[in-house]
Amino acid sequence: MIRLTLLAVACAVAVIGGTGRADATGEPPRERTGPVVVWISIDGFRWDYLDKAETPVLDRLRAEGAYTHAYVPVFPSLTFPAHVSQVTGTPVTQHGIAANAFYCRDEGEVLAYPGPSRLLGAEPIWITAERQGVRAAVLDWPVSHSQEGGVTASRFGSGYNPRMSDDARLGQVLDAWRTHEGDEPLQLLMGYAVATDSPGHRYGPDAPEMVGVIADADALVGRFLDEVMKLRREKMHPDDELYFIMTTDHGMSKVEHIVNPNVLLGIEGRRDIRVVNSGNVANIYLTGIEPQRERRRAIEAMLAEVEKHPFAKAFRFEDLPERLGYSHPGRVGDLVVIMDRGYTFSRRVEGLMSTPEEQGGPLGMHGYDPETNPDMYGFSVIWRYPTP
Numbered sequence: 001m002i003r004l005t006l007l008a009v010a011c012a013v014a015v016i017g018g019t020g021r022a023d024a025t026g027e028p029p030r031e032r033t034g035p036v037v038v039w040i041s042i043d044g045f046r047w048d049y050l051d052k053a054e055t056p057v058l059d060r061l062r063a064e065g066a067y068t069h070a071y072v073p074v075f076p077s078l079t080f081p082a083h084v085s086q087v088t089g090t091p092v093t094q095h096g097i098a099a100n101a102f103y104c105r106d107e108g109e110v111l112a113y114p115g116p117s118r119l120l121g122a123e124p125i126w127i128t129a130e131r132q133g134v135r136a137a138v139l140d141w142p143v144s145h146s147q148e149g150g151v152t153a154s155r156f157g158s159g160y161n162p163r164m165s166d167d168a169r170l171g172q173v174l175d176a177w178r179t180h181e182g183d184e185p186l187q188l189l190m191g192y193a194v195a196t197d198s199p200g201h202r203y204g205p206d207a208p209e210m211v212g213v214i215a216d217a218d219a220l221v222g223r224f225l226d227e228v229m230k231l232r233r234e235k236m237h238p239d240d241e242l243y244f245i246m247t248t249d250h251g252m253s254k255v256e257h258i259v260n261p262n263v264l265l266g267i268e269g270r271r272d273i274r275v276v277n278s279g280n281v282a283n284i285y286l287t288g289i290e291p292q293r294e295r296r297r298a299i300e301a302m303l304a305e306v307e308k309h310p311f312a313k314a315f316r317f318e319d320l321p322e323r324l325g326y327s328h329p330g331r332v333g334d335l336v337v338i339m340d341r342g343y344t345f346s347r348r349v350e351g352l353m354s355t356p357e358e359q360g361g362p363l364g365m366h367g368y369d370p371e372t373n374p375d376m377y378g379f380s381v382i383w384r385y386p387t388p
Contacts, residue, residue: 032237038228039190039245040170041086041141042217043079044197044366046205046251047071047377053214057222058381061246065383073250075324076281076338076367077376079197080114082249083142087190088122091325096121097143098331099278099367103285105330110276115145115159117152121328126153129188136188137176140169144190154186166193170224177231185235195220197252204363205252205375221246232385242385248378250366255356256342257311260349264312264337266305273298276333277345279367283333299335311340323371341373 047069050058061067074085074092076099084097092098097119101112104119111119120143126136130151137155138144147156155176173191180186199213225244232242261275261282262268272288284302289295299316306314314337320327326336339345344365356363370376 032240033185034187035241035243036186036232036236037188037243037245038173039188039247040173040221040224041083041190041192042195042221042246042248043193044200044250044252045195045217045248045379046200046375047379049196049210049214049217050379053211053218055214055218057218057225058246058379061221061244061381061383064388065381067379067381069377069379071248071378071380072370073376073378075326075369075371076279077250077370078278078281078367079249080142083192084120084122084124086247086249087124087126087141088120090122092332093325093327094122096328096331098283098326098328099276099281101276101278102283102331103274103276103287103333105285105287110274113160114143117144117147117156118149119143126156126188126190127151130154133184134188135180135184135186136190137173137180137186138188138190139172139176140192141190142192155180166195166220167223169193170220171227174224174227174231177235193217193220200252200364201362202364204254206254207363229385238386241387244383244385245381247380251374251376251378252364252366253341253368253373253375255344255361255363255365258344258346258349258354258356258359259312259339260347260352261337261345262347263349263352264306264309265302267302275347277347279365280339280344281367282337282345284335284337286334295334302335306337311343313338324369338369341368341375 073082078100080097080100081092084095085091088095097114101110103110126138129136130153136153138153139157140160145157145159147153170191170193173189177186177189195217196213199210203209228244236242261277267273274285276283286295286298289298303314306312314335317327317332317334320336326332344362346359349359366376368376
């Protein structure tokens with residue numbers, strides 16, 4: 001069963017609440033135009049980060065609004081599946097974004113950090129909003145780029161620029177709102193920031209360096225919200241409600257061991273077996289092996305190899321636990337290997353296993369089953385104005 005933060009549900013309720021017409025004069029609208037939802041994701045903001053640093057902005061928002069320290073991501077707790085589940089209300093089984101990188105049988109290639117929205121197997125909230133007459137802008141939310149078809153968000157990006165700063169990335173949302181023209185105002189604006197994720201991988205979630213990183217993320221939210229409030233005065237009727245939502249996609253765990261998936265599976269040197277790993281999850285695709293009996297034989301051999309190691313579990317596709325919501329036939333592997341907390345995959349390791357210190361990182365990772373690893377929980381908050 002998928003478990004999404006109630007904040008996303010609140011977002012959906014708010015944006016469908018009504019629409020209106022914008023005033024083209026540049027003055028605040030004289031008539032009510034309906035609520036506006038501004039929803040940003042701060043990547044990798046673990047549930048306990050507010051206890052580790054001074055966070056005056058988020059402290060104020062949670063004091064005046066509603067918040068949770070127990071946002072539970074879907075499996076796998078990776079950036080792309082988690083973000084897509086938030087906006088579709090579905091698990092990987094339905095939306096098909098199996099990991100940060102996966103092999104797509106229909107495309108015949110590995111898709112790493114996929115961008116085009118055509119890859120979505122379930123309808124995202126920005127399309128639902130547009131179909132109901134609510135204009136949406138979505139900038140750099142994972143798998144929101146290069147939208148096609150009869151219904152798209154009113155504003156969206158063409159691709160993700162990894163060199164862009166978080167201020168500039170969120171600034172795209174502000175620019176979309178600031179420059180939007182037409183009779184129908186934007187009422188759902190969505191954005192994304194890397195913020196705590198990359199440093200969490202680099203230093204580990206409990207490292208002293210994270211204190212400054214968390215404080216910087218709080219300041220980022222504060223700068224963005226200040227600009228949102230300025231635009232509210234320009235774009236919204238004084239009595240119309242603004243909903244500001246900050247969510248995250250997952251938490252972060254300390255890495256203690258880095259494992260070579262090919263050595264774990266006993267398939268070093270084989271080119272007919274494709275391994276695509278993200279974090280502690282590896283999808284193994286046997287599309288290059290025929291006939292079926294040879295494919296089954298290869299699966300049994302890999303299962304036997306993985307069983308030698310207590311930190312990993314391997315599942316045939318048909319044996320994946322239903323509770324994981326992970327059985328997408330076109331994107332998930334013929335075999336799936338899931339490792340325990342503290343372990344992550346990398347093919348740069350010589351031999352079976354190494355340490356992050358020997359490999360130069362990462363010291364933090366996510367992707368783990370939130371049922372067994374509460375480090376994957378995240379913090380989220382919703383704040384309303386003018387009435388909190």
